[in-house]
Amino acid sequence: MTDGFHIVVCGSLVPDPIQTLEPVPGGDRPALKNEAMLPSVLDPWAGHALYEAAHLAAKTPGSKVWLVSLGPKAQLQQLMMRVAQKVPFELVALDGPASGFTDSFEVAVALAQAIEGIDGLDRSRLLLFGGCASASRDAGVTVQMVGERLGIHDQFLAVDELKVEDGGSIRVLERVEGGRYLASVCEGAPLVAAWATGSLPEPPNSPQVGMQNMRTIMPALAKAGPATLGGEGTTWLTAEVPQQRRETRVVKDSSADEIAQEIVTWIKG
Amino acid sequence: MHDNTVERQCLEVDIACVGFGPASGGFLTTLSRGLTEAQGEFESSAMPGLPPQVVCYERADDLGFGVSGVVTRATAIRETYPDLDSASIPMTAPVTSEKVVYLLDPIGASRRGLAVRFADAMLRGLRFVFRVRDEAFTLPFIPKFLHKDGGLVLGIGQFHQWVASQLMAEAQVQLWPGTPVAEPLIEDDAVVGVRLVDQGTDLKGEPDVGYLPGMDIKAALTVVADGPVGPIGRKLDEHFGLPEGHERRDWAVGMKLVVDLPEDCALEPGTVLHTMGYPEPEVFGFLYVNQPGLASLGIFVPSSLDSPVRASYRYLQHWMQHPYLWKHLKGGKLRSWGAKTLQESGRQGEPHLVGDGYARIGEGSGSTNILTNSGVDEAWATGAQLAEAVLELLKSKQPFTRDNLERTYVKRRRESTLDKESKVAAKARVGFRRGFVRGVIGTGLTGLTRGRLNAPGGLGTKHREIKTLAEHFKGRIPASEIERIEAEASASQRPLQDVYMDRVGWPAIPFDGELLVSHQDALLLGGKVQAPPGYADHVVFLDPAACAACETKPCIAICSGQALTLGGEDGVPLFDREKCIHCGACQWSCPAPRQPGHDAAAIALEAGAGGLHSAEN
């Protein structure tokens, strides 16, 4: 692989996972209470995908990374302050809802169109990355649909490792049942990898990277086109946080022996 | 301290701003507009060919994670945004009503001096005359200096987010949250930039996976806006000292909740309540209604409360349950929680505002008006004044020297109304060093005479004179019992403040899982406290021997997140950064000066990422 990869990472914002989430009725779809006030982060799995992309691009001369994000412009803007110092990338922004209740098919159509519109993208060298699920819709389907629309028929889900072998083939480890990996070898780009956690720690903040990224991020945000996600055909019936408060029996002042005995009896029951 | 032998990357910018808060909001907004209006007239010296490179580094993980329940006259903010529409900023409401309320102690556990007890007895005896209801006496009038007529109730987190989004849209300055700044770079008494903290380290700061030594950011001007306990401000003070006659010895920790009010609550948006007298006379409280059904409320635990058991969270829970407040709050739900330190020395704590290559703005620069109890608008104003000065210097192509900054920034600041007001207020809190009653009288005197008369007392008294446990609980808990409690606690690592509060008669908190939640649940449910990996512990014990010898360890009781506990090796407290909200109360509560006669404490809050993750504060 002498020419390097063109890596497109699909990933957007999700409410910071530690926030309290409560659904409220919305227009086209359910919404979250105080949705606009919730701080957001880059979706954790998309984050892993982005860091893996940057790592691979750094190792493979001639490579380039794009981050394609669909979300409300103002929130994307804020998100970029948190992400842009991490790794070098060029942003492609789409202005639209980032709700978990948007339709994966519509999102895939919008993302595929945006990717098709990237100037200078060489589809033969394309590695399409994303998360294996999102912390919002949490379905794990969008990246595959984008890949399919782009005509990429080598796809991998829940990837923890992607290695370019001598000769250019790509070895991939995907998570499967029971904490094991399925190993596959693909001839090379183009392919789709929807990442699990990968193996890289979150990169440190680099002010230089941030400064460099911001030069392209600001114009990208300024020209972010609207993405229409009408959710047509879907009827939302209920959306709720299940209230399953349990009556917790608190056992204190018992000895370790007594507690252990009770636990063992329970385990065997 | 950083290892100077490590090779560090260096980035050159024109202006580096430390901390994103009201002061830097005012600074960056004014500067950003000036740069836009200049239409490319100014050129970066750091990166020729480009416009001036202005960066702002904020240690918290997001720009909206600041804490403050604010009621402000918003004079300076409105000068910047003349068309400010409060409806466009969540949690913002125009002030509609104000009350100052004296709370009696319905429990009988509060520590009240003779004068306070006398006043209580009088209010109770003449309750019909004074219209005492729900154990509370509403002041018939509010002195003018305390009024916030025409002002705004704000949620500072949301306000910051809004300001940041305006700045981002203008694209003249760069804002970088999650980027703590370790120290100023000082060369020949000039500040030449800042050093960011090392990343990819273990808890002790030793290199680990992904090690990246903190980068040196060289800047022609360093703007220090890191608040009351920020490490850059502190290190500048340590290097340059405070101006003659200035001191910073009055502090408070403000702890607050954002609460979903119960459905039947009648409080209107814009309602402002201030309380005093309970749970301890020295503890002031506030309740501001931000929007229908949503209020910010909390207490201030000041350094003048000379107790070694400054249990802010426990006090907050008792305060909320006071009948006067509980009638509004019962059935409410905790939405957010947080705490911060307030620098209450105001003008008396003003540091050197400028020097070669640096300028200081905001709360850390002594801008808070301690008479009117307002700091946000004042901080904003100092930022805006500095920005005007910077634009003037850029225009005339003059360097950011001490003289030039004095001539432009300090001059503007001195000529401003807010600065004159803060001068009037300079001695408003002096009386509190001698007790609550003298404090209140002193504040009244300062306010009514516009600073011509103040409570007696001056500098240097009461510095961290926290009583010992035996002294504090004299007549309430026998010394032998205190010894036993201490010995047992040391083994169990159990927080002691609750034990003492229980012992002196504060009732157990009836946890309801909604509003009355455990301290740890307040951190998790309300503050969403986080500590990202890859950074050194940011609370450091600089003089372990002093910590070991410290009998009272008030840092533990006042720790807003219970991040400090007993049980460390050699008697030094243990620090758990996953619970730390970077309020810095440990630092000013430390009774063990690093050197005799020196203000620097044995414990220090350094810069670190993480902490609160709520934008509703």
Place this chain on the structure above:
Amino acid sequence: MDKILFLAHTEADGTLPKAAYEALTAAKNLAGDLQGATLVAGLIGADVAQVADTLTGIERVLGVSGPEFAVSRYSSDVAAAAALVSTSDATIIVAPATPRFCRALPGAAARLDGRIETQVTAISAEGDAVEAERWFYRQRIVAKFSRSQRPWFLLTSPGAFEPASAEAGKATLEAVSVDLPAKLRTKVTGIEAATTEAQTIRPDADILLVAGAGWNKKQKDGATHVNDASSLVLGFLELARASLGSTKSLVDQGAEGAEVMSFMSHLNQVGQTGSTPRHRKGLATCCHGEEPHVVGWRFVSERRAINLDETCGWAQGKADVLYVADAFEVMAKVNELLAADA
């Protein structure tokens, strides 16, 4: 009138996974409840004749078979699924949310201009409308909805339905041919263990042990005891044949360079940014947290916790029993009792 296709793939040993029989239950129930609906089955695998006979009550079974379909691979699976849907003219496809299908069926839906849901926990019929229920925001919010678009793929979450019994029957198997590209670019090379350490994730285990960050923290004596913690946890896993889950903060400690349990990896992580395994029982030890983390045991029926803090958010209102005690002491004793019994 909806046509329902029950879609499944075989395992390496030629049988259908348990999750497939669970999806079969969902498909049959839906076919029974939905006015005028018909049900056919579609199977993908190296050889599907034998398993076709285990789908009692389904008369028409379509099969895509051959060596290319023995393995889990996107390009062959998506072509097979699309062919089965087209041949059956299906409008609703019910299939298990196995990793293989979660990878391939979204693409199949896109290829057919259809829609897809994964991790579906309930499917019902209301008149002639199909309603699906699934979790959003990492098991934080559950929603029910219907769609007008077809084909609509519904991938059932493993453990959410009772498995249909696999009785011997005789189905008519129709072979469906698939046009595969001349050359498949991906070659599946096999299954690998995630770590060389002890296998700690057992999806079929009766009990899940959730380990929290407390295990690695300083204990009463002011020191950490990670080795003791490791042997207690591993000992319990072996003796109780339990599966191991971990909180995020415990896994993250590895990234912070702290001394950690060597067998613990991100794959163990449960909760907001991890998995949400289904086990009958769950025992949480040294965990502290609230809603985002507690979703890790959303699908655990009987829950107990050991924690020093009585007000612990992992336990209060979420566990059936909370033991306020030192987990080191209790678990040592538990292991002793289990070992004596073994």
